[in-house]
Amino acid sequence: MRKIWLIIKREYVTRVKTKGFVIGTLIVPLLGIGFTALIIFLVGHQSNQSLRFAIVDNAGGIAPTVVGSLDTKLASGQPMFVVTETIDRPASPGAVQDELRAKVISGALDAYLLIPKDLSQPTELHTKNPGNYALFGPLNAALNQALVEVRLNARGIHVDDVRDIVRGADLQIIKVSKQGESVEKGQTMGVAVALVILLYLSLLMYGIITMRSVLEEKTTRTMEVLISAVHPFELLAGKILGVAAVAFTQFFIWSLSLALLATYGAALSAMAGAGTTLASIHIPAGLLASACVYFFGGYFLYSSMFAAVGAACSNEQDAAQLQWIAMAPLVFTMLIYSMVLNDPASRASLILSEIPFFSPLLMPLRISLQTPPAWQIALSIGLLFVSIVAVIYCSAKVYRVGILMYGKRPTLPEMVRWLRHS
Amino acid sequence: MDAIALENVSKSYDSVTAVSGVNLRIPQGAVLGLLGPNGAGKTTTIRMVMNILVPDEGSILVLGEPVSDKTRDSIGYLPEERGLYPRMQVRSLIVFFAALHGLSEAEADRRAREWLDRFELAQWSEKKMNELSKGMQQKVQFIIAVLHRPPIVILDEPFSGLDPVNAATVKDIMLEMRDQGSTIILSTHRMEQVEKMCDSICLINHGRSVLDGDLRAIKHSYGKNTVDIEFTGPDGFLTNPAIASVNRFATGVEAKLKPGADAQEILKAAVQSGAQISRFELLEPSLNEIFIEKTSHA
Numbered sequence: 071m072r073k074i075w076l077i078i079k080r081e082y083v084t085r086v087k088t089k090g091f092v093i094g095t096l097i098v099p100l101l102g103i104g105f106t107a108l109i110i111f112l113v114g115h116q117s118n119q120s121l122r123f124a125i126v127d128n129a130g131g132i133a134p135t136v137v138g139s140l141d142t143k144l145a146s147g148q149p150m151f152v153v154t155e156t157i158d159r160p161a162s163p164g165a166v167q168d169e170l171r172a173k174v175i176s177g178a179l180d181a182y183l184l185i186p187k188d189l190s191q192p193t194e195l196h197t198k199n200p201g202n203y204a205l206f207g208p209l210n211a212a213l214n215q216a217l218v219e220v221r222l223n224a225r226g227i228h229v230d231d232v233r234d235i236v237r238g239a240d241l242q243i244i245k246v247s248k249q250g251e252s253v254e255k256g257q258t259m260g261v262a263v264a265l266v267i268l269l270y271l272s273l274l275m276y277g278i279i280t281m282r283s284v285l286e287e288k289t290t291r292t293m294e295v296l297i298s299a300v301h302p303f304e305l306l307a308g309k310i311l312g313v314a315a316v317a318f319t320q321f322f323i324w325s326l327s328l329a330l331l332a333t334y335g336a337a338l339s340a341m342a343g344a345g346t347t348l349a350s351i352h353i354p355a356g357l358l359a360s361a362c363v364y365f366f367g368g369y370f371l372y373s374s375m376f377a378a379v380g381a382a383c384s385n386e387q388d389a390a391q392l393q394w395i396a397m398a399p400l401v402f403t404m405l406i407y408s409m410v411l412n413d414p415a416s417r418a419s420l421i422l423s424e425i426p427f428f429s430p431l432l433m434p435l436r437i438s439l440q441t442p443p444a445w446q447i448a449l450s451i452g453l454l455f456v457s458i459v460a461v462i463y464c465s466a467k468v469y470r471v472g473i474l475m476y477g478k479r480p481t482l483p484e485m486v487r488w489l490r491h492s
Numbered sequence: 493m494d495a496i497a498l499e500n501v502s503k504s505y506d507s508v509t510a511v512s513g514v515n516l517r518i519p520q521g522a523v524l525g526l527l528g529p530n531g532a533g534k535t536t537t538i539r540m541v542m543n544i545l546v547p548d549e550g551s552i553l554v555l556g557e558p559v560s561d562k563t564r565d566s567i568g569y570l571p572e573e574r575g576l577y578p579r580m581q582v583r584s585l586i587v588f589f590a591a592l593h594g595l596s597e598a599e600a601d602r603r604a605r606e607w608l609d610r611f612e613l614a615q616w617s618e619k620k621m622n623e624l625s626k627g628m629q630q631k632v633q634f635i636i637a638v639l640h641r642p643p644i645v646i647l648d649e650p651f652s653g654l655d656p657v658n659a660a661t662v663k664d665i666m667l668e669m670r671d672q673g674s675t676i677i678l679s680t681h682r683m684e685q686v687e688k689m690c691d692s693i694c695l696i697n698h699g700r701s702v703l704d705g706d707l708r709a710i711k712h713s714y715g716k717n718t719v720d721i722e723f724t725g726p727d728g729f730l731t732n733p734a735i736a737s738v739n740r741f742a743t744g745v746e747a748k749l750k751p752g753a754d755a756q757e758i759l760k761a762a763v764q765s766g767a768q769i770s771r772f773e774l775l776e777p778s779l780n781e782i783f784i785e786k787t788s789h790a
Contacts, residue, residue: 291574295571299589
């Protein structure tokens with residue numbers, strides 16, 4: 071045990087001290103917070119800018135209706151559109167347009183709207199910044215509404231009657247769970263997909279870290295001295311646990327900064343005046359805890375395979391070619407996870423989320439969407455645990471033979487033979 | 493009690509027999525030269541002694557006990573393939589390995605400082621391994637092999653890559669350890685080192701022990717069948733029928749005599765041929781010669 075502890079300690083200390091770890095652990099969340107703050111700031115800032123424009127109404131009588139329907143507000147409460155002047159049926163349209171164009175160029179106006187004489191022709195917005203789609207959408211809607219109103223009026227139909235008749239149902243999604251009911255705006259889906267991607271990337275990243283760590287001991291020949299001091303199994307266990315401790319540290323710091331972000335992020339976004347969905351994203355502690363359990367379960371399962379691959383190879387190139395053995399089930403999970411996402415309670419979802427190589431990603435996904443019965447979670451953890459033991463047992467055998475082998479990259483059948491042999 | 497005792501030990505990988513029926517007893521305090529051509533089975537033998545590999549057949553005792561993870565801590569090992577964590581600091585690296593061999597970290601640190609001083613590496617102790625020269629790395633690796641004062645030390649080519657001054661330090665430390673009762677196994681291809689350092693040898697070829705025992709006794713058993721001749725001038729006399737084989741050097745030759753041949757005949761022939769002889773000595777064969785003889789016609 072003492073030797074395993076020493077190996078864990080060395081692995082942890084040398085890894086935590088590297089620049090990569092410091093950058094990945096401290097700077098990434100800082101950047102994340104920084105970017106979020108920047109986006110909140112920019113969104114708030116950008117939407118504070120109203121569109122100031124003039125209306126040239128060649129048809130006549132339309133402009134007031136248009137102005138009346140331009141009631142969209144910015145996040146800050148300011149009106150989104152400010153109509154500086156309306157020109158009704160100008161005597162010399164060309165001269166008016168020249169004048170307005172000059173104002174747009176000088177910056178006195180942001181744009182001018184040209185309503186055609188014949189309303190079946192398109193309406194034109196002349197602006198210096200034709201990429202401002204955040205404003206054009208609402209403007210187009212307001213114009214449509216105004217035109218419909220004008221046409222209905224012309225036929226003697228009351229606008230409000232029509233509006234009442236054609237009002238939509240406005241379907242709202244309410245998520246029902248044991249914790250109660252909450253209005254769904256896509257955050258459940260967002261959290262679920264983000265969770266799967268995070269778990270996938272973390273498992274892959276830490277698996278590859280473990281593999282490279284083993285490989286480094288081989289390529290530098292440190293292995294020769296190591297195996298004269300410790301049993302290969304102690305070495306393997308120490309390595310996997312050491313990298314796990316590094317992962318734990320990293321997650322701890324990340325969740326701490328995430329908690330800070332959640333606490334202060336809402337305040338920050340309120341300050342910036344942006345109505346953000348950040349505050350509506352609520353990650354239950356139970357989901358976080360189960361994601362942790364499945365991450366570490368998956369980590370032990372996959373990293374022991376990655377360690378065996380690292381032990382079997384003698385250089386980076388060989389390892390890059392052989393790592394598919396450990397990666398394949400993980401990548402496959404990413405190909406099928408949308409099945410579970412679409413119908414988390416289906417029989418297929420149940421079966422897939424119980425299979426140990428898939429469960430580290432798929433069970434947290436199901437939990438986040440629609441918490442499955444406790445027995446299903448217990449069963450998948452049990453199955454995961456049993457397979458961890460089995461996979462570590464096999465990996466240790468391959469590892470034990472592999473660390474002494476140099477030269478040609480072994481094939482899969484050769485590795486299976488090592489398994490049987492030792 | 494023997495430091496190491498191998499009895500009828502065999503090991504094969506897939507279809508290749510690496511070691512076959514090796515018997516070897518190394519008494520405590522001995523310095524044994526483990527010899528053999530490349531691929532003869534030396535590393536496999538060493539790895540079995542250290543319980544890294546398990547023999548297919550036979551038994552191995554280390555200090556009277558069957559090999560186990562526990563007996564491994566009684567052995568210090570300098571592998572032939574050198575290399576240590578390149579990005580670790582020199583002293584913490586030494587302390588790490590000493591702690592793995594059972595020393596407390598405080599004691600390991602104290603000894604590490606002592607040894608680094610002795611090898612004039614003190615000012616490098618905070619540096620990373622990959623900042624050291626090859627020779628310095630070699631010294632660090634030697635320190636790791638001996639720091640925990642193991643009763644048995646296995647050194648594979650300990651002098652390779654060392655300058656004469658450092659080689660002398662390593663040699664002195666080996667003799668010092670022997671005087672303190674350690675058993676040393678020296679695996680090398682440098683026969684003159686074996687002749688100077690070892691009191692017994694084990695020669696392995698094709699996985700079998702072809703010659704083992706006390707070095708002096710072995711050489712003695714060959715009798716004085718070799719003449720060391722230093723000369724200038726014609727070398728036609730070397731075709732004399734009394735000479736079995738000739739090993740040429742810059743200043744002369746080492747000639748092996750045929751059984752029953754008379755060395756005087758050769759001297760006479762040499763003088764008659766006009767060679768200027770500065771040295772003519774009848775000797776036991778060199779270990780080099782014995783090695784070549786034992787391994788070349790197998």
